Amino acid sequence: MHAHEKAIAAACALAITTGGLAAAAGTASADTPASRGTASVSLAETKKTDCYTRASSDITAGCASSKKNRTFAWFDTDGDDIGIVDHYRNGRSTKVKLKVEGYKVRNYSSKRKSLRVVDANFKESRMVRIKVCTSFSKKAKCSGWSKWDWT
Numbered sequence: 001m002h003a004h005e006k007a008i009a010a011a012c013a014l015a016i017t018t019g020g021l022a023a024a025a026g027t028a029s030a031d032t033p034a035s036r037g038t039a040s041v042s043l044a045e046t047k048k049t050d051c052y053t054r055a056s057s058d059i060t061a062g063c064a065s066s067k068k069n070r071t072f073a074w075f076d077t078d079g080d081d082i083g084i085v086d087h088y089r090n091g092r093s094t095k096v097k098l099k100v101e102g103y104k105v106r107n108y109s110s111k112r113k114s115l116r117v118v119d120a121n122f123k124e125s126r127m128v129r130i131k132v133c134t135s136f137s138k139k140a141k142c143s144g145w146s147k148w149d150w151t
Contacts, residue, residue, distance in 0.1 A: 049134065051143035061132040061143040063088065071110070073132045075120075077151055082118040082130075086110035092135035095142075100151065101127040109136070126151045 051063040062072025062085075071088035073096040075081070086094040094110040100122045110116050122128070128151050133142040 049141045051132070051141055053130075053143050053146040055147060058083075059128065059130045059146045059149050061130050061146050063132060063134050063141050063143060071132060071134060073108075073130060075128060075130045075149075077128065077149055080119065080121050080151060082108055082120050084108065084110040084113075084116045084118070086112065086114055086116070088134050090135055092137065092140075095133040095136045095140065097131040097133070099129050099131075099145070107136075122151050124151055 049063050049065040051061075053059075053061040056074075058074040058076050060072060060074040062070060064070035064072075068087065069089050071084075071086045071094040073082060073084045073094070075098060076083065082096060082098060084094055084096055088094060093112045096108040096110075097105055098108065098120065099105045103122065103126075106120070108118055108120075127148045129146045129148050131143055131145045133140040
């Protein structure tokens with residue numbers, strides 16, 4: 001199985017096991033802070049949106065206001081792939097921030113696609129973490145940074 005196929009399979013499994021991630025949206029804990037903005041960006045972003053990070057076999061972060069209105073991303077530490085699922089109805093692209101030890105923070109976009117997988121190659125044995133925002137707007141709602149993991 002190629003890395004992008006693995007990433008798609010992981011996204012499908014994650015969506016199924018978390019009930020579309022809305023169930024996990026309210027589970028942010030003290031070590032996975034959620035950022036909740038109050039400014040209105042669009043009709044979709046005026047609803048209550050919960051953002052979270054989650055420890056799993058891949059590094060995962062996302063935001064959701066319902067099972068159908070959600071966005072999330074993950075970093076596959078085995079293949080160095082970034083998977084982005086954008087079902088957040090705000091007419092904008094999801095923003096993913098990736099921090100890899102020894103590199104500047106890099107921003108990735110869903111490019112308004114419902115699923116985008118980006119092959120991002122980094123040197124092995126580096127610490128990595130991820131953060132997701134509902135858009136590139138300064139008023140977007142964002143998850144906190146995930147815990148550090150290894151590439």
